[in-house]
Amino acid sequence: MLEVESLKRVIEKALSSGGDFAEIFLEDKDELNIKCSGGTISGVTTVRIKGAGIYVLYGCNSVYVYTNDLSLQSLESCAERASELLGVRRRLSDDMVGTKFSMQKTVNPNRFEIYPSSVDFKEKIRVVRETDLAARNSGESIRQLNVDYFDTDQKVAIFNSEGLHAEDRRITSRLRLQATVEVGELFKYEWGDYTRPQGFEAFSTKNDYTSFAREFIRDMAEDLRAVPVKSCNVPVVFEAGSCGTFWHETCGHQLEASAVSRNTSDFAGKIGLTVASEKVTLIDDGTLPGLYGSAAIDDEGFPTRKNVLIENGILKSYLCDRLCGRKLGIPSTASGRRQGYMYAPVPRMSNTYLAPGNDDDEEMIRSVERGLFVKRLGGGTGGREFSISVSEGYWIENGRISHRLRSGFILNGRGIDMIKRVDMVGRKLQKEGGSFCGADSGLCPVTSFQPRMRISLMSVGGED
Numbered sequence: 001m002l003e004v005e006s007l008k009r010v011i012e013k014a015l016s017s018g019g020d021f022a023e024i025f026l027e028d029k030d031e032l033n034i035k036c037s038g039g040t041i042s043g044v045t046t047v048r049i050k051g052a053g054i055y056v057l058y059g060c061n062s063v064y065v066y067t068n069d070l071s072l073q074s075l076e077s078c079a080e081r082a083s084e085l086l087g088v089r090r091r092l093s094d095d096m097v098g099t100k101f102s103m104q105k106t107v108n109p110n111r112f113e114i115y116p117s118s119v120d121f122k123e124k125i126r127v128v129r130e131t132d133l134a135a136r137n138s139g140e141s142i143r144q145l146n147v148d149y150f151d152t153d154q155k156v157a158i159f160n161s162e163g164l165h166a167e168d169r170r171i172t173s174r175l176r177l178q179a180t181v182e183v184g185e186l187f188k189y190e191w192g193d194y195t196r197p198q199g200f201e202a203f204s205t206k207n208d209y210t211s212f213a214r215e216f217i218r219d220m221a222e223d224l225r226a227v228p229v230k231s232c233n234v235p236v237v238f239e240a241g242s243c244g245t246f247w248h249e250t251c252g253h254q255l256e257a258s259a260v261s262r263n264t265s266d267f268a269g270k271i272g273l274t275v276a277s278e279k280v281t282l283i284d285d286g287t288l289p290g291l292y293g294s295a296a297i298d299d300e301g302f303p304t305r306k307n308v309l310i311e312n313g314i315l316k317s318y319l320c321d322r323l324c325g326r327k328l329g330i331p332s333t334a335s336g337r338r339q340g341y342m343y344a345p346v347p348r349m350s351n352t353y354l355a356p357g358n359d360d361d362e363e364m365i366r367s368v369e370r371g372l373f374v375k376r377l378g379g380g381t382g383g384r385e386f387s388i389s390v391s392e393g394y395w396i397e398n399g400r401i402s403h404r405l406r407s408g409f410i411l412n413g414r415g416i417d418m419i420k421r422v423d424m425v426g427r428k429l430q431k432e433g434g435s436f437c438g439a440d441s442g443l444c445p446v447t448s449f450q451p452r453m454r455i456s457l458m459s460v461g462g463e464d
Contacts, residue, residue, distance in 0.1 A: 002026075006072045007159050008099050013079035014056045015161060018090030021057040021322075022079070023160040025299065026070075027341040032116065034149040036128045039136070044121060051341040056082045060327050064344035101165040106303045108296040109289040112171045114200040116151040124149055127203045131175055134210035138217035143180040143187060147213075150174040151200070154340075158301035166301035172292070172445060173202040175209055177216050183224040192216045195434035197292050197445070219392065226404040229395065229462035235371035236411065236458040237364050237396070240426060242433035244353050244448035245377040245388065247282060250415035252448070253382035255282075255309050256335070256347040257324035258440065266384050266416040267315055275315045276419040279357050279453075282310040284319060286334065286350035292434030293350035293446040300345050302334035310419075319347045339442025346441045354450035357425025364424045364454045366399040372460060373401055374411075387412040410461035418455060426452035 007024060014022035029049040035042045051068040052075060063085045065078045132147045150173070157167045175194040180187055194212045196202035203209060238246055251267070259265040267275060276282075286304030288294050295304055300322050308316050320328065321336030324347055336345035365373060373394040380388030393405045429451045436443040 002070065002072065002075075004101060006075075007101070009072070010054070010075045010079045011099050011159065011161050013076045014054055014083055016080065017083040017086060018088040019056040019058045019083060019086050021161055023055040023158065023300065024075075025053040025055065025338075025341055026157040026159075027051055027154065029152060029154040029340065030117065032124070032149075032151050034121075034124055034128050036132050036147040038145070039132055041125055041128065049340060052078075053341040053344065054079050054082050055344060056086050057323060057326070058086055058088045060323070061086060061088075062323050062344070066342050099161055100163050101159055102163050104164060104166045104301065104303070106166065106168070106296040108168060108170070109287050109294045109304075110171075110197045110291075111289070112169075112199045116153055116171065116173070116199055119200045123200070124151075127175075127209065130206060131177070131209055131213045135177060135179065135213040135217050138214045140217050140221040141182040142217065143182050146178040148176040148178075150176070156299065158297070158299070160301065164301045166297050168296040170295055171199050172197055173199065175212070177213060179217060179220065181217060181220040181224065183221050186224045188220055188224055190220055193435065195292055195445075197290065197294060197434070222404065223392070223407050226406040227395075229372075229393070229405040229409050229460065231462045231464050232460050233457055234460060235368050235454060235456055236460070237368065237371065237373045237452065237454045238450070239373070239375045240361075240428055240430035240452045241449055243374055243377050244433070244450040245380065247354055247450065248349060248352055248437070248446070248448040249380040249382040249386040249388050250418050251282070251310075252284075252349050252352050253439075254384065254415060255318050256349070257318040257320040257328055257330075258346050260318050261324050261327040264384070266414070267318070270315045271317070273315055274313050275416060276310050276313045277422040278313040279422050279425045280310055280313050280419055281308065281355035282352070283308050283355055284335070284349055284352045288351050288431070291351045291431065291447045293444075295350070298334040298336045298345070299338045300332065300336035302332055302336070304350065305334050307333045307335070319349060321345050321347045337441060337444045339444060343441040346439065348439060348441065348444050349437065349446050349448075351447040351449075353429065353431075353448065354425065354453060356427050356429045356451045357453070359424040359426055361426045361428070361452045364426070364452060365396055365401065368396045368399060371396040372405075372458075378407070382415070384414060384416075385412065386415050386418075409463070411458060412461060413459055418458065421456045421458070422453055423456045424454040428452070
């Protein structure tokens with residue numbers, strides 16, 4: 001860590017042309033990747049990522065520069081360059097000189113027991129081999145299988161011209177399976193992640209990750225045995241848990257203040273208005289223990305918090321960082337996030353979920369004559385128009401789940417229209433999943449979840 005006096009000098013350099021805010025974001029991150037291909041360990045890669053980003057604002061104008069040279073000379077040079085690029089020519093005010101940093105202590109909601117660096121490579125390779133073996137012993141025909149192990153240990157520190165000094169340590173562990181499975185003359189390629197916001201304790205129970213591997217392969221085979229669905233417009237029931245991806249894509253991105261400030265969101269200018277069914281209360285919360293999107297602070301140093309975005313159908317808030325807050329005239333919601341020091345912060349989701357309702361889970365299906373039951377969602381794209389693929393879905397006939405549908409079909413529509421069609425929300429909230437969301441500030445870990453819920457009518461793009 002650089003000396004406090006050195007950091008003060010860098011801040012003053014960043015403000016030397018007259019900016020009204022400056023920030024230094026410091027990152028020190030260790031990453032490990034172990035590759036297993038065809039049952040053989042094919043590579044072990046360690047990466048150290050270390051650098052600093054300097055952010056300077058004046059009103060709604062901003063400049064961001066970064067460097068992996070953490071010498072004082074390099075940082076002062078970067079800060080001076082940022083100040084010049086901002087293009088402001090005014091005298092530095094007295095209150096911007098001699099910044100006094102005050103350490104803000106915030107506890108990370110995710111607790112880490114076994115730090116990755118304390119575990120021998122042999123133990124991690126053992127986990128990879130056990131995962132590979134479990135997948136191969138699933139009883140299905142595998143053409144190709146790769147298993148990747150990842151762990152990350154990221155330490156961040158933030159200093160700004162308002163005197164803030166905040167730090168956080170974020171650790172994650174992950175297994176990724178990539179497989180091609182064959183059933184008869186059909187074959188399918190897919191990948192899936194086992195993600196945990198933990199250290200090596202994520203692999204303390206062997207059955208957790210080996211069961212994941214076996215079920216991943218078996219599910220691929222079952223999907224190949226399933227029946228294709230034709231395009232239709234029907235009611236859709238979404239299972240509790242990771243089907244919360246629906247909310248991430250249909251309206252989560254549009255509720256990020258960056259989209260609102262660019263006027264690319266259907267929710268712009270609608271605070272206080274009804275934008276969804278009264279059954280919809282949508283929340284983003286970075287403080288929840290044990291979830292992939294949780295942290296002590298956002299990447300601008302604000303303590304993470306619970307943000308109610310939509311309450312009983314009424315739009316209450318946007319997800320906001322410092323810069324978009326200036327543009328929209330609203331305070332930050334501790335949603336400024338970034339992959340690392342090479343990115344400026346932008347408003348991003350953390351753990352986004354639909355709050356529980358009061359409807360009966362079984363009645364959601366019983367009351368559907370013909371429709372779709374979605375158990376798992378795949379990837380998707382957001383914006384005003386969304387599109388999400390279905391990884392595991394079933395046909396509902398006369399109030400009963402009839403048969404499995406082959407994956408690859410698409411759910412699409414306009415987000416603000418779809419969330420008005422939510423007509424039932426179950427009582428049991430199920431937290432699960434964990435993945436990455438890519439946007440202007442890189443890849444950020446997120447979680448999306450929900451209780452079981454139903455859309456009264458939705459477009460299904462299948463085979464015609």
